[in-house]
Amino acid sequence: MIPTRSVPEVIERARDLAAPALEAALDRLSPEVRPLARYHFGLDDEHGNPVEGRQGGKGVRPALSVLSAEAAGGAAETGVPGAVAVELVHNFSLIHDDVIDNDKERRHRPTVWAIWGVGRAVIAGDALLALAQQVLLEAGAGDDPMAGARSGAAARCLADATAAMIAGQALDMAFESLPGVGVDSCLSMEAGKTGALLGAAASLGSVLAGAPTETTNALRRFGVELGLAFQAIDDLLGIWGDPGQTGKPSGNDIRQHKKTLPISAALATEGPEAEELAGLLGRDGLTEGEVVRAAQLVELCGGRTRASEEADKRLASALLALESASLVESVRAELVDVARFVVTRQF
């Protein structure tokens, strides 16, 4: 693995640019939904009091959108509506995922549904998705049909990615009740679940900046491949992650019958370890010892190595897609920084 790095300066810069726009967008939510959204984003606690210090995600998606505008020769500000929109869509999916997966904790805090109930969490997620489209489409409001067409194209890019993400989530759920899935099926699910939205994040800014299709396509490929690298790491964290870092119990994916890449790859092997693993994963209510044993078996069957290799391979593909595109050179280097940061999260 590549050594752990700190948050690149470029992510901080994009965050500083996008954060006020994101807060302004959340202010538009109705009073019944806003507190749930602000809580989920780590801005407020569950009583509506401001939280000290920055919470929430790492800010990779908004950074990609801002950089994507700059990479295509546009101003950083041009990418901000894209940054806000992808962040809203990403968090819509997290809120609904927590309902679907029955997850009671995220980022060391109770999930939205765990506090406000399923109904209100569903509505809050819905509100973020609608808001994402509003923010993006307003970028093209006014009398200039070219600006209108660009924001329409960006909104289409986001809607396509959202649809692919939802299809990936549906597949992920369906996999939980299957004894095993092929590695290809798993990767195809992950391309939808994670790749699509990172692809949108990495290209939205360039679409808003009016870049040629060739450039926006190359940036999207970069994002999709980076998303797959990111997901491979996430799959490793889902089994061997430090709960103190991930905010989720260790071995979580094993308990939830997820067919992530290391698990799918391990189950696809033959021999007594794979059989023992299949036996464990086929049961509910595993003990702590059984979860630890299942994790060992995934490793013994080569699942851990396979996911680690996938992360490296996808990062290489992402960087290759970047090289092929006609981009502002200094920004290309920043995109490489962000990409390397994404695949070096701690275990």
Place this chain on the structure above:
Amino acid sequence: MIPTRSVPEVIERARDLAAPALEAALDRLSPEVRPLARYHFGLDDEHGNPVEGRQGGKGVRPALSVLSAEAAGGAAETGVPGAVAVELVHNFSLIHDDVIDNDKERRHRPTVWAIWGVGRAVIAGDALLALAQQVLLEAGAGDDPMAGARSGAAARCLADATAAMIAGQALDMAFESLPGVGVDSCLSMEAGKTGALLGAAASLGSVLAGAPTETTNALRRFGVELGLAFQAIDDLLGIWGDPGQTGKPSGNDIRQHKKTLPISAALATEGPEAEELAGLLGRDGLTEGEVVRAAQLVELCGGRTRASEEADKRLASALLALESASLVESVRAELVDVARFVVTRQF
């Protein structure tokens, strides 16, 4: 009340035009989601076998979108992406509403979550919302920036209406735990919950046809007012509707602590009947006799008359908005037909 009328020929015509496009859109859903969507739309049964005869809603929203294109001088086909998109958004909201309200039946059939569980119903609703934006934004795909700008404007109109609808639903939920809400608060909630999407339906076609803002605004006002008339009737049906017609048990809104217009208006009066009503509505698990008594009290307090008058008043406002707009005359007459049909559902 105006006497009951059959489905106007114009709704049938729009349905024939929009139905294949809607089915084609549903075909794009992933295999994990498609069966739930087709079931919800009444196309298939829960095992995926085609259902004989037409099921689903009355088709008022798609008809409005098609007519709105024609009213602005466009072809009926121009309104079809709008028709499909509003129908998808409407049904997204129904699937999620059934989860939120814990409703086990709709249109005489088990609801999606009652068959497939909450998680899959949430995902299915999400998928319909993303698909709606895709369908609308694809209408402007291609090299013509004017077409791109129009479909972007239409998508914005839909996203705004969706956001307003979700805010209305959130308010509706919040009202359930309040002892009473003012009539104005109730109407404002209903303008969001129902008016906004009908406003979008009635104007989307004209936006896609490139009509001037004055025309699209007048058509939206028509739709919003019609939506409020429609909702007032729906509120009456929610208490006094024939379960054989509505597909929901009689007195359903009373059991669910909904603060609909007749209930809000009744609670806002003074006297022993309003007090008795407030007492009944403040309790869970009412007997059949208590539900019947609560309905009587709503009527005694003038709630039934108030909602009925609201329906008439809103229909008049809707027709006034139509008169003010510059529209193709023959289509204006058809819009009047649809409006009258909307407010004459049977009790």
